[in-house]
Amino acid sequence: MNAMVLKEFNAALVIDTAAEIPEIGPDEVLIKVKACGICRTDLKIQKGLFDNRIIHLQHIMGHEFAGTVERAGSRVRGMAVGRRVVAHFYISCGKCRFCKEGRENLCSHITRPGFELAGAYAQYVKVPADNVVPLGDRISFEEAAVLPDAVATPYHALRMGELKPGESVLVVGLGGLGIHAIQIAKALGGRVIACDIDEARLKVAAGYGADEVFNARDDARVEKVQDLTDGDGVDVCLDLVGTPASFAWALPSTRKGGRYLLVGYAPNQPLQIDTVLYHVCEWRLLGCRASTRQDLVEVVELTEKGLIKPVIDRVYALERANEGLKDLAEGKILGRGVLRM
Ligand SMILES: [Zn+2]
Numbered sequence: 001m002n003a004m005v006l007k008e009f010n011a012a013l014v015i016d017t018a019a020e021i022p023e024i025g026p027d028e029v030l031i032k033v034k035a036c037g038i039c040r041t042d043l044k045i046q047k048g049l050f051d052n053r054i055i056h057l058q059h060i061m062g063h064e065f066a067g068t069v070e071r072a073g074s075r076v077r078g079m080a081v082g083r084r085v086v087a088h089f090y091i092s093c094g095k096c097r098f099c100k101e102g103r104e105n106l107c108s109h110i111t112r113p114g115f116e117l118a119g120a121y122a123q124y125v126k127v128p129a130d131n132v133v134p135l136g137d138r139i140s141f142e143e144a145a146v147l148p149d150a151v152a153t154p155y156h157a158l159r160m161g162e163l164k165p166g167e168s169v170l171v172v173g174l175g176g177l178g179i180h181a182i183q184i185a186k187a188l189g190g191r192v193i194a195c196d197i198d199e200a201r202l203k204v205a206a207g208y209g210a211d212e213v214f215n216a217r218d219d220a221r222v223e224k225v226q227d228l229t230d231g232d233g234v235d236v237c238l239d240l241v242g243t244p245a246s247f248a249w250a251l252p253s254t255r256k257g258g259r260y261l262l263v264g265y266a267p268n269q270p271l272q273i274d275t276v277l278y279h280v281c282e283w284r285l286l287g288c289r290a291s292t293r294q295d296l297v298e299v300v301e302l303t304e305k306g307l308i309k310p311v312i313d314r315v316y317a318l319e320r321a322n323e324g325l326k327d328l329a330e331g332k333i334l335g336r337g338v339l340r341m
């Protein structure tokens, strides 16, 4: 099969036209990949920012994908060849306390295609049948490909943050996750204030339902949020950036007793917190990691109902993956870029 392979860190991917098609076990499914999202995490992997116990070279990236069932293992039921599917990409043990509580994203034995395992920058990828979520016919493969991460991750975070109808939510960072976070927050009945440092993204955000948008470079950004919320700050802050710079102003833009959802992360850049303020304000600071399988089932449903519209800006052929990664790194993509096989 064809695959785009990371042979060394900080280098372009290389096409391998004779990569081995993954061999499936009795409980696994081989998926013929139709589309695979290009995620900012892929840039971090390419740069070598992940622990070397997670990423082993040579490596095939790609953790959000959609396709059809090509083959199913001997113990798998209900996975007819040709069925349209997406996959939850956190492969968990199914036995530990976290798995039993339905928080399999916290399982201590996680492996993931595109991280520890071979991913979907390739014609085929394999996953356990339990991770597969069926798709109807109403969503294109390109749109479906971005549901497992760009849509399910902000959905999971807003679910953890218990956003209620009528509450205000500040979305910080309007990349691939942010543009979908706006739509999910609106679908949940929230009043959405969205910000980014890029004017083009602010325009797109307004088009996808944000009630207010502003440039995060504005020096008066905390006051701006307070003005929009009767002086209190937002009920929920969804931080999709997670750098010391975003945290420093977005936390004080959150009301006393509000929830701060930390989704973005920056390796080797610890956040600073004023513990007096943290104490006085009783902020609830919640780390939010990816999503659960159930989150993915629910975002598939919301998308099929038309409540979420995946934002696919650019589509590249598999062998043009380097171009897609470059466009993402240069901030040229509004929403998600997707590889098409
Ligand atoms: Zn991702």
Ligand SMILES: [Zn+2]
Residues within 6 Å of the ligand: 092, 093, 094, 095, 096, 097, 098, 099, 104, 107, 108, 109
């Ligand atoms: Zn587990």
